[in-house]
Amino acid sequence: MTNQNNSARNLAVDILEKIDEGSFSNIQLNQDIKSSSLIDIDKNLLTEIVYGVLQHRLTLDFYLADYIRKPEMTPRWVINLLRTAVFQMEFLDRVPDFAIFNESIEIAKLRGNDGIRKMVTGVLRSYQRNGKPSFDSIKNPVEKLSTQYSVAPWIVDQMLYELGEEKCISILKSINQPSHLAVRINRWNKTHADIIKDLEYEYTVTTSAIAKDGLRLSRGASISDTRSYIDGDLTVQDESAMLVAETMHLEKGQKVLDACAAPGGKTTQIAAMIGETGEVTGWDIYQKRVQLIQDNAQRMHLDNVKTEVQDAIAPREDLDESFDRILVDAPCSGIGLMRRKPEIRYLKSKKDSSDLHQLQLKILDNIAKMLKVGGVLTYSTCTILRKENQETIEKFLAMHPEFEQLKVETAKKIKQNRDELSLNIYPDDFESDGFFIANLKKVK
Structure with missing residues (x-):
């Protein structure tokens, strides 16, 4: 029998506990996989279980509600163990129920006492015998969608209000599909053709439908090892x-400021585009995150990147009218990342979104004076909520008549959404993250 201490299913319970305590899913999963002795097939199973439970957590809890008598008294790891078991039963057809049962019970024995083993056995047998409840039993439409697609009710409610039922449901369906591995070619180093040729030894490679330097790769070897x-x-x-x-x-x-830069993906892209005669400065509030920018720039051989530990809301009078372009990739709720970082669905609140809106305005207000007249300030977020996107831009423009909004120019296949000037990308549009982009020109 598999050593339960090192099994994919037991590690999944460990990782889910750590995520409950505040770890980020992608970072925690990568760390635990690297330190494990799992073979590739079990690494894939572990990844599938962890992300699957996070994606479907509210649905799984709805399925289990009638079978757990006192969930508030049940240890968190037991809840996560039951979630992993029911997820496999409902969403992974290739895993036989007896294998799920046997290993779940063995994990319960390993981690708990005989009472917990009996409880886990009873819940799983009752579930197998009686099955899952119907979503039709939920009468409130917001609660029903929230439970069916496992997204916090306030997010569903906001999406319904802003986007309508059809678009809302399309997004909800999309974010429960597997995410793609996307990479950006460093045009500073090699040609697209040479890099694609190198990658095709290990991956199936397709060019991005929306990004000039983007590639989609089939899942395979760890990209960081290539x-x-x-x-x-x-x-x-x-x-x-x-x-x-x-x-x-x-x-x-050009001289460019990336005011909220870590870990440096956009900073290094800017650096490659402005060439050796240009310079981009990347800021972050924490030294550890500034180091990530430096590490990425060094790995990509970009010597036109400067970094500073700097809070974007702190005054810098020495930098008035210093930059040709400024990027504010603002702190946001991250609701556009619900596919790749599924725990975001449960971590953020409506108040968080409102508080972030105020922070975004403070950053823009402080940064605006650092842009040269005639320069462009680009504002972006990875959320799809109007409060942090259009409303932030509207309020900034009302406070700063020296700025006017420009139309975001993109490839013809990308249709502008909601308004003609800014760009909204939704998770269901191209199976990528949800994003918002606005360009503001300083005219006086």
């Missing part, structure tokens, strides 16, 4: 995020 990554020929970046630098009206030799 020669192309180590040599700095590419970096991992979502296709929607790649559009930000592409729409900034960048030119060779």
Whole structure:
């Protein structure tokens, strides 16, 4: 029998506990996989279980509600163990129920006492015998969608209000599909053709439908272990995020500020686009995150990147009218990332979104004076909520008559959504992250 201490299912319970305590799913999963002795097939199962439970957590809890008598008294790891078991039963057809049962019970024995083992056995047998409840039993339409697609009710309610039922449901369906691995070619180093040729030894490669330097790769070997990554020929970046630098009206030799830069994906993209005669400065509030920018720039052989530990709301009078272009990739609720970072669905609140809106305005207000007249300030977020997007821009423009909004120019296949000037990319549009981009020109 599999050593339960090192099994994929037991590790999944460990990781889910750590995520409940505040760890980020992608970072925690990568760390635990690297330190494990799992073979590739079990690494894939572990990844599928962890992300699957996070994606479907509210649904799984709805399925289990009638079978757990006192959930508030049940240890958190037991709840996560039951979630992993029911997820496999409902969503992974290739895993036989007896294997799920046997290993779940063995994990309960290993981690708990005989009472917990009996409880887990009873819940799983009752579930197998009686099955899952119907979503039709939920009468409130917001609660029903929230439970069916496992997204916090306030997010569903806001999406219904802003986007309508059809678009809302389309997005909800989309974010429960597997995410793609996307990379951006470093045009500073090699040609697209050479990099694609190198990658095709290990991946199936397709060019991005929306980003000029973007590629989609089939899941396979860890991208960070490939020669192309180590040599700095590419970096991992979502296709929607790649559009930000592409729409900034960048030119060779410009001086650019990336005010909220870590970990440096957009900073390095800007650096490659402005060339050796240009310079981009990347800020972050924490030294550890500034180091990430430096590490990425060094790996990608970009010597036109400067970094500073700097709070974007702190005054810098020495930098008045210093930059040709400024990017504010603002702190946001991250609701556009619900596919790749599924725990976001449960971590944020409506108040968080409102508080972030105020922070975004403070950053823009402080940064505005650092832009030269005639320069362009690009504002972007990875959320799809109007409060942090259009409303932030509208309020900033009302406070700053020296700015006017420009139309975001993109590839013809990308249709502008909701208004003609800014760009909204939704998770169901191109199976990429949800993103918002607005360009503001300083005219006086």
